[in-house]
Amino acid sequence: MKKKDMLVALLVVIIWGANFTVIKLGLGGVPSMLLVALRYLITAFPAVFIVKKPDTEWKYIILYGLFVGVLQFSCLFYAMEIGMPAGLASIVLQFQAFISPVMAMIFLKEKIKTKQVVGSLIAMSGLIIIATAAVSGGISAIPLPAIILTACAPIFWAASNIISRIASEKAAAEGKKLDMFSLVVWSGLIPPVPMFIFALILNTPQEIAGAISNLNGMSIFAVLYLAFGATLFGYGFWSKLIVKYPMGKVAPLSLLVPITGLLTARIVLSEKLTAMQWLGAIVILSGLVITNLSLESVKGLFTKKSSETD
Numbered sequence: 001m002k003k004k005d006m007l008v009a010l011l012v013v014i015i016w017g018a019n020f021t022v023i024k025l026g027l028g029g030v031p032s033m034l035l036v037a038l039r040y041l042i043t044a045f046p047a048v049f050i051v052k053k054p055d056t057e058w059k060y061i062i063l064y065g066l067f068v069g070v071l072q073f074s075c076l077f078y079a080m081e082i083g084m085p086a087g088l089a090s091i092v093l094q095f096q097a098f099i100s101p102v103m104a105m106i107f108l109k110e111k112i113k114t115k116q117v118v119g120s121l122i123a124m125s126g127l128i129i130i131a132t133a134a135v136s137g138g139i140s141a142i143p144l145p146a147i148i149l150t151a152c153a154p155i156f157w158a159a160s161n162i163i164s165r166i167a168s169e170k171a172a173a174e175g176k177k178l179d180m181f182s183l184v185v186w187s188g189l190i191p192p193v194p195m196f197i198f199a200l201i202l203n204t205p206q207e208i209a210g211a212i213s214n215l216n217g218m219s220i221f222a223v224l225y226l227a228f229g230a231t232l233f234g235y236g237f238w239s240k241l242i243v244k245y246p247m248g249k250v251a252p253l254s255l256l257v258p259i260t261g262l263l264t265a266r267i268v269l270s271e272k273l274t275a276m277q278w279l280g281a282i283v284i285l286s287g288l289v290i291t292n293l294s295l296e297s298v299k300g301l302f303t304k305k306s307s308e309t310d
Helices: 003-026 032-044 058-081 086-093 096-107 114-134 144-173 180-187 192-202 205-213 217-244 247-268 275-292 295-309
Strands: none
Touching: 003 058, 003 086, 003 217, 003 247, 032 058, 032 180, 032 192, 032 205, 032 217, 058 086, 058 144, 058 180, 058 192, 086 114, 086 144, 086 247, 096 114, 096 144, 096 247, 114 247, 114 275, 144 180, 144 217, 144 247, 180 217, 192 205, 217 247, 247 275
């Protein structure tokens, strides 16, 4: 991966890592389904009047919006509302890093290299270490529906990755170039209506009206952060990377999200990091290095050292 793209990817995972703390803070004043609806309302408007519609069929725009906006975030936000801790949610969601390459192999006939398998297995062990540390206090305290919903979220995220790749490849076959940022903007039109309906199912109209009329500074910040930072910037650039590089190379980068999430919680919420969490972070980083390190760069490194010795 090019250095510029790697830097963008790192910025995305930092923003996504802080995202879980922001979600938890936002849920303090806004019901989960309403928070998702407001997130995508701000994502789509007024951007759709400025950004040109992506050069793809409406079915891909709708499917992408359904998978990433409606299904993924309805599961995640509601799970966090009913008891899923932010840190553990950030860990579980990153299992898309292993689901996406498998889906790409099935639906896109994309091959997975040995180093990607090895690196992913190492990174997965680091994720398990962090997850073990997170639930050491007892997972029984977390409601079962919250666990199930959180486990579904990465599946829908992985599916949205596949949709964006299929749409991009079909556009390329027709001599077109799909603008991924435009896809994110226009797919933002899809979630608000179903999410408002879900909100009315889970909450009374009076509760919804009260939450909207009493939005405080923290709630407004959360909505803006989720819309502009996590969605427009985050998913906009993430989708570009998904299209540009093999799924097995990009998807594992999201494993950095729990690390940045834990660090953000340490800074903002004064949560302490345990030795096990630090160990898991180091193991994840090691796996990502293996996944993204090319054989040519290793040979070049040794060749350079040999020439300097001579």
